[in-house]
Amino acid sequence: xxxxxxxxxxxxxxxxxxxxxxxxxxxxxxxxxxxxxxxxxxxxxxxxxxxxxxxxxxxxxxxxxxxxxxxxxxxxxxxxxxxxxxxxxxxxxxxxxxxxxxxxxxxxxxxxx
Numbered sequence: 001x002x003x004x005x006x007x008x009x010x011x012x013x014x015x016x017x018x019x020x021x022x023x024x025x026x027x028x029x030x031x032x033x034x035x036x037x038x039x040x041x042x043x044x045x046x047x048x049x050x051x052x053x054x055x056x057x058x059x060x061x062x063x064x065x066x067x068x069x070x071x072x073x074x075x076x077x078x079x080x081x082x083x084x085x086x087x088x089x090x091x092x093x094x095x096x097x098x099x100x101x102x103x104x105x106x107x108x109x110x111x112x113x
Contacts, residue, residue, distance in 0.1 A: 005111045012057025015067075015099075019050030041081070045074055049096075056103070061112040064103045071100045 023046025030039035048070035055063025075093050082088040102108060 007057065007059025007113075008108060008111050009057045009059075011108075012053045012055070012063065014053070015056060016050045016053030019046045019048070019053055022046030022049060041074075041077055045070055048073070056112065059111065059113055061109070064109065064112055067103055068100055071096045 023043050026039045026042030026044075026046055029042070048066065052063045052067035052070060055066060057063075071093070074096055075089075078089045078092045082092075
């Protein structure tokens with residue numbers, strides 16, 4: 001007998017809200033006349049995280065893969081922008097990377113279809 005678990009709605013909603021706040025902050029910084037490069041990073045990652053959060057809240061495995069793609073792009077973008085400065089890159093990618101590892105853990109992934 002298998003039990004069907006509910007999708008991780010709370011986690012997905014929190015992820016979507018965080019992504020929306022991140023994108024909103026990027027738009028705000030852009031409206032202040034700051035360079036597009038830094039603002040674009042936060043707008044892009046925020047939108048990607050928000051959309052993946054919506055998919056995860058709905059129980060879709062595509063949300064996990066989208067989040068992983070966003071984290072990979074975050075890493076590439078950070079290395080391109082900051083060079084090999086590990087201490088500057090770490091704050092940008094540590095928490096998203098840990099969340100990605102959690103999302104792909106067997107206990108979490110079994111709740112996604």
